[in-house]
Amino acid sequence: MKVVKNLYRDKLGRASFIFILLVMLLGVFAPFIAPHDPLAVDMKLRYAAPSWEYLLGNDHLGRDILSRMLYGIRPSILWVFVALILSVCIGAIMGFIAGYFRGNVDAIVMRICDVMLSFPIYVITIAIVAILGPGLGNILIAFILMKWAWFARIIRTSVMQYVELDYVKYARAIGRSHIHIIARHILPVTFSDIAVTASSSMGSMILQISGLSFLGLGIKAPNPEWGMMLSEAREVMFTRPELMIAPGVAIVIVVLAFNFLSDSLQVALNPQLRKPKNRSGLKPFKTVLNEKEVAK
Amino acid sequence: MGVFIVKRILITVPILLAVSFLTFVLISFSPMEPAEAILRAQEVPVITDELIEQTNEKLGLNKPFIIQYIDWLMDCLQLDFGDSYVKNESVWQLVGPSFFNTLKLTVVSSLVIILFSVLLGVICALQEGKIIDRILRTVLFVLTAVPTYWLGAILILFFSVKLDLLPTSGMSGMKSYILPVIATSLGYIGIYFRTIRSAMLNNLNEDYVIYGRSSGLSEKKITMHILRNSLQVSISIFCMSIPIILGGTVVVENVFAWPGIGSLSIEAILSRDFPVIQAYVLIVAVAFVIFNMISDILNAALNPRIRNDNS
Amino acid sequence: MGGSGLITRSAGLNNMFLKRKGEKIVFKKTWLMISIFVILSVISACSTSKEGEKEKSDELTYATVKDINDMNPHLYPGSMSAQGMVYESLVENTEDGIKPLLAKSWDISEDGKAYTFHLREDVKFHDGEPFNADAVKKNFDAVQKNKEKHSWIKLSTKIVNVEATDEYTVKLTLSEAYYPTLEELSMTRPYVFLSPKDFKDGGTKDGVKGFHGTGPYKLTEHKVDQYAIFKANKDYWAGAPKIKKITAKVLPAGETTLLALQKGEVNFTFTDDWGTDSINVEGMEQLAKTGDYQVVRSNPMNTSMIVANSGKKDSPVHERSVREAIWHAIDRETISRDIFSGTVKAADTLFASNVPYANVELKKRDYDVNKAKEILEEAGWKNSEKGTAMKKEGKPLTMKLYYDSTSPSQKAQGELIQDSLKKIGMNLELVGEESSSIANRRTTGDYDLLFNQTWGLAYDPQSTISAFTSESSYLHATEGIPNAEQLYQKIEDVLTSTDEDSRKALYKDILTTVHEEAIFIPITNGNVTVIAPKSLNGISFEQTQYELPFEKMYFE
Numbered sequence A: 001m002k003v004v005k006n007l008y009r010d011k012l013g014r015a016s017f018i019f020i021l022l023v024m025l026l027g028v029f030a031p032f033i034a035p036h037d038p039l040a041v042d043m044k045l046r047y048a049a050p051s052w053e054y055l056l057g058n059d060h061l062g063r064d065i066l067s068r069m070l071y072g073i074r075p076s077i078l079w080v081f082v083a084l085i086l087s088v089c090i091g092a093i094m095g096f097i098a099g100y101f102r103g104n105v106d107a108i109v110m111r112i113c114d115v116m117l118s119f120p121i122y123v124i125t126i127a128i129v130a131i132l133g134p135g136l137g138n139i140l141i142a143f144i145l146m147k148w149a150w151f152a153r154i155i156r157t158s159v160m161q162y163v164e165l166d167y168v169k170y171a172r173a174i175g176r177s178h179i180h181i182i183a184r185h186i187l188p189v190t191f192s193d194i195a196v197t198a199s200s201s202m203g204s205m206i207l208q209i210s211g212l213s214f215l216g217l218g219i220k221a222p223n224p225e226w227g228m229m230l231s232e233a234r235e236v237m238f239t240r241p242e243l244m245i246a247p248g249v250a251i252v253i254v255v256l257a258f259n260f261l262s263d264s265l266q267v268a269l270n271p272q273l274r275k276p277k278n279r280s281g282l283k284p285f286k287t288v289l290n291e292k293e294v295a296k
Numbered sequence B: 001m002g003v004f005i006v007k008r009i010l011i012t013v014p015i016l017l018a019v020s021f022l023t024f025v026l027i028s029f030s031p032m033e034p035a036e037a038i039l040r041a042q043e044v045p046v047i048t049d050e051l052i053e054q055t056n057e058k059l060g061l062n063k064p065f066i067i068q069y070i071d072w073l074m075d076c077l078q079l080d081f082g083d084s085y086v087k088n089e090s091v092w093q094l095v096g097p098s099f100f101n102t103l104k105l106t107v108v109s110s111l112v113i114i115l116f117s118v119l120l121g122v123i124c125a126l127q128e129g130k131i132i133d134r135i136l137r138t139v140l141f142v143l144t145a146v147p148t149y150w151l152g153a154i155l156i157l158f159f160s161v162k163l164d165l166l167p168t169s170g171m172s173g174m175k176s177y178i179l180p181v182i183a184t185s186l187g188y189i190g191i192y193f194r195t196i197r198s199a200m201l202n203n204l205n206e207d208y209v210i211y212g213r214s215s216g217l218s219e220k221k222i223t224m225h226i227l228r229n230s231l232q233v234s235i236s237i238f239c240m241s242i243p244i245i246l247g248g249t250v251v252v253e254n255v256f257a258w259p260g261i262g263s264l265s266i267e268a269i270l271s272r273d274f275p276v277i278q279a280y281v282l283i284v285a286v287a288f289v290i291f292n293m294i295s296d297i298l299n300a301a302l303n304p305r306i307r308n309d310n311s
Numbered sequence C: 001m002g003g004s005g006l007i008t009r010s011a012g013l014n015n016m017f018l019k020r021k022g023e024k025i026v027f028k029k030t031w032l033m034i035s036i037f038v039i040l041s042v043i044s045a046c047s048t049s050k051e052g053e054k055e056k057s058d059e060l061t062y063a064t065v066k067d068i069n070d071m072n073p074h075l076y077p078g079s080m081s082a083q084g085m086v087y088e089s090l091v092e093n094t095e096d097g098i099k100p101l102l103a104k105s106w107d108i109s110e111d112g113k114a115y116t117f118h119l120r121e122d123v124k125f126h127d128g129e130p131f132n133a134d135a136v137k138k139n140f141d142a143v144q145k146n147k148e149k150h151s152w153i154k155l156s157t158k159i160v161n162v163e164a165t166d167e168y169t170v171k172l173t174l175s176e177a178y179y180p181t182l183e184e185l186s187m188t189r190p191y192v193f194l195s196p197k198d199f200k201d202g203g204t205k206d207g208v209k210g211f212h213g214t215g216p217y218k219l220t221e222h223k224v225d226q227y228a229i230f231k232a233n234k235d236y237w238a239g240a241p242k243i244k245k246i247t248a249k250v251l252p253a254g255e256t257t258l259l260a261l262q263k264g265e266v267n268f269t270f271t272d273d274w275g276t277d278s279i280n281v282e283g284m285e286q287l288a289k290t291g292d293y294q295v296v297r298s299n300p301m302n303t304s305m306i307v308a309n310s311g312k313k314d315s316p317v318h319e320r321s322v323r324e325a326i327w328h329a330i331d332r333e334t335i336s337r338d339i340f341s342g343t344v345k346a347a348d349t350l351f352a353s354n355v356p357y358a359n360v361e362l363k364k365r366d367y368d369v370n371k372a373k374e375i376l377e378e379a380g381w382k383n384s385e386k387g388t389a390m391k392k393e394g395k396p397l398t399m400k401l402y403y404d405s406t407s408p409s410q411k412a413q414g415e416l417i418q419d420s421l422k423k424i425g426m427n428l429e430l431v432g433e434e435s436s437s438i439a440n441r442r443t444t445g446d447y448d449l450l451f452n453q454t455w456g457l458a459y460d461p462q463s464t465i466s467a468f469t470s471e472s473s474y475l476h477a478t479e480g481i482p483n484a485e486q487l488y489q490k491i492e493d494v495l496t497s498t499d500e501d502s503r504k505a506l507y508k509d510i511l512t513t514v515h516e517e518a519i520f521i522p523i524t525n526g527n528v529t530v531i532a533p534k535s536l537n538g539i540s541f542e543q544t545q546y547e548l549p550f551e552k553m554y555f556e
Helices: A002-009 A011-028 A065-101 A103-116 A121-132 A136-163 A166-173 A178-214 A226-235 A241-269 A282-292 B002-028 B034-041 B049-059 B065-077 B091-126 B131-143 B148-162 B175-204 B207-214 B219-247 B250-256 B261-270 B274-302 B304-310 C002-011 C015-050 C080-086 C133-144 C181-185 C254-263 C281-289 C320-328 C332-339 C369-378 C408-423 C435-444 C462-469 C484-496 C500-516
Strands: C059-064 C091-094 C097-100 C103-108 C114-119 C159-166 C169-174 C203-208 C217-223 C227-232 C245-250 C268-270 C293-297 C302-308 C398-404 C427-433 C449-453 C520-526 C529-533
Touching: A002 A241, A011 A065, A011 A241, A065 A103, A065 A136, A065 A178, A065 A226, A065 A241, A103 A136, A103 B002, A121 A136, A121 A178, A121 B002, A121 B219, A121 B261, A121 B274, A136 A178, A166 A178, A178 A226, A178 A241, A178 B148, A178 B250, A226 A241, A226 B148, A226 C254, A241 B131, A241 B148, B002 B065, B002 B274, B034 B049, B034 C435, B091 B131, B091 B175, B091 B219, B091 B250, B091 B261, B091 B274, B131 B175, B148 B175, B148 B250, B148 C254, B175 B219, B175 B250, B207 B219, B219 B274, B250 B261, B261 B274, C059 C254, C080 C217, C080 C227, C091 C181, C097 C103, C114 C133, C133 C159, C133 C169, C133 C203, C181 C462, C254 C281, C281 C293, C281 C529, C302 C320, C320 C369, C320 C408, C320 C520, C332 C408, C332 C520, C369 C408, C398 C408, C398 C435, C408 C427, C408 C449, C427 C435, C435 C449, C462 C484, C462 C500, C484 C500
Parallel strands: C059 C245, C059 C268, C398 C427, C398 C449
Antiparallel strands: C091 C097, C103 C114, C114 C169, C159 C169, C217 C227, C227 C245, C268 C529, C293 C529, C302 C449, C302 C520
């Protein structure tokens, strides 16, 4: 478990990991932690300033902002995380199939990926929202539909590298089943690539999905979500700009934590990255391709 | 090189076809029956089944699916995307100008991104590990985590309201570009600058630099070498950022009321104007594919290793 | 630099040293580049910021959430406030009744079937064409050719013939007496006049070639989704307006409008003809406090309401008890006090009692959540589990409420109502859409509940009521009630009745029926709100929320 050790040694990575875990737990246990009902309307408290009872103040319907922030973790982070895991799983399966078996299967899978990756994510989400109507579920569907292709491609490349390794060739030669080879020999070594890719996508996905909620295409009222809270705050940003602080800062910090974690993971899994002494001229270009994903 | 270009273009054609087909299929799932929606748009008061039948006939909606697709594709190639359900105009009249508005924002943003990424990347590479490098890296890293819409709102509050320097929104003259461009580019600068920085660092340690130095090449020449190599990366970033930004301006356009294709698409969703949505999806996806193709070709032209790698 | 090159050469293999040297050189260059760039950008920023908009004292720039759209006055997609500046009708509806406009006088025949209008002789269209009886006839004919579209305005079904009896006299013949004729002729559309030269194929229904009206302003430039410029008509028959230029600038979001107002990018705004109040009351007050702006509100003009689609058979809203329960679950006082800061009054009936014929005794349905629950339970709706929607015959009590996505106040009201309804076990799903899409739903009947408003003093009650029977308006909302046919007959009767007493009696019946059936659930009595520069005088209102008399405004 060198990886864990490496990660543990990286202070920032460790802090990020703990922070993310904490935020997720807060989201899971929101009903027990939140001081108030996030949906309880009380017009007397409309736009009330922060008080001891309502630490972050109240929104346009007098609802407790802190409780809404806590409940908002669920759609803003937990559901995004679930969508990410799902698309990584689909991507991994397709990537393994393509990279391991090669040939026609590979060609077909890759062509599908090419087509999927020809649509910018916002565009396809807008198309799907137009057909199925606004809603967080529909946006997540759109993301899963699109993102797997990205993961499939990366995982395929990674699988292809390992298939060529001698011990895999040996295992094949002695007639081990494909499943056995994949599970025993390839999955463990490609896991690191999968983890890095997935973690680097998380930050951008949080930003994108909250952006869609901000546009009013995501979660429906009255459910709390950070992007939607920002869009509500924006309606009064002239008179009460302070309402933009809590959800905005929360998004920045969480995304930052995911980005730090992803960086640390990359280093932990691939320690030679620490010294930027890479000689290949191709490398920077590849990094660019990778970072394309991070882009908002 | 010529072979590579031809190959790359040949790959693009089937992808474009697949993209257009997928767009067509997607929108044909729309919950509104096109004939009825068109009659409504024409404000025909009483819509009978007969009338719907007639309209279907007229629009060729009774033909087999694949024929409908081909007809539609042919129309699209002539920029005929049908008429808007909501506005009294053809879809191209709406989508065309707003697409170019988005393109303007995109190109200006890409230029700014590349300018600052290179500038900051070079500074940090040369100051590796020093205070400036650290500060810049931290600040830019944080910026990649800032939601564009939040950043946009803050920029408006600060520059337009507090300082009263720039217009709050809309597209009116050069000044109105500044805030949307900043909001669009900051995040990307944070990403690409890292690439440039590591490319620069690599270059500084490249054999040719060391060799050049040892064989007495002037620093000026070496710097030129390094910059030229970095230029390669810059151009590929520039080319690649155009399609990415183009596909993601929706949020920025919304915040700054930019009359672009992203704003139009949101408006179309909220007014259930399916022909506009269809045109939006198709045009942006096609532009995305084509810009990606151009960027690949340019990259290959600049970097022979990729060319060989791909072939 | 040459020196350092020399050192490089002589120092030979000392890489570390060299590297640092090289760094410094490049570093100097970069700093130079940065400083040049920064200086340049600062200079350019400063120079551009100085040429900022100067406030000219004869120009208004107003913010609108949507483009003015198609200005064809004989169709409906366009902005009515913009059309109101460019086009005029024969007569004008004012607080004191119908007054002359393009017609200086008129005679009505004994039987009420013939109207003879004597036109003004000094009017010209913006393109120089004379406004005369022939132009009036051509416009009327163009409108009538497209009759189906105007079915909401009952006059269109009554006009038999339009005849130019001499150059400035027009005779309008109706199939039967129709009492709101002059009111309907005074409306912003469709009976307004476009230069016949702009007609396409002798008509207007397939589009027009230009937008030349007779009004105080000419449309001179229009950039879709950005702005439209109107310039004063120097030759306006009633004297050129004092405000020389009016720009309609599209600003889709309310808060941007507020910022733009504060910065002077726009200097005027009003609750526009789509009924959107994109600016919150608090923001307005803050703006007024700056001293640069004034907020002017009209008298109560119309009623904001939720329309319940009784005609949607598969939805719970088809049931009267459900509609009544919603009525009882709306806390109008809180809405008026907290969401609108007391600028509008709670409404208990579809029409305020100052609307003609609407002073009718109707049972008041108070805000009473328990009563709402009782009504539902009586009707057989049951709570199976706590916290879930009530059910009846396995069908959950769930509905969709559509609101205008550009109106934050509608969203807030929706959320408030959603919350009270949730407490009694009714699930309301809020869906924000563009006003055009909501209008489309109203026409097709594809909705459970939607926000709407009555059309204003010039239209209430006659046009709003006749719209109950019109497919393009409220037909779907009204058709699901048990005695719908009877209701429609009464509406037909009241509009053609010539006897004041029977009219009163019929109106009473009609208003009682729709009230009992709880189809139109009133919320507040709305008004038109204008935000204008402090120095702007002469701000007044029409009898409808759809227009503003810009030509009467002037700067001190």
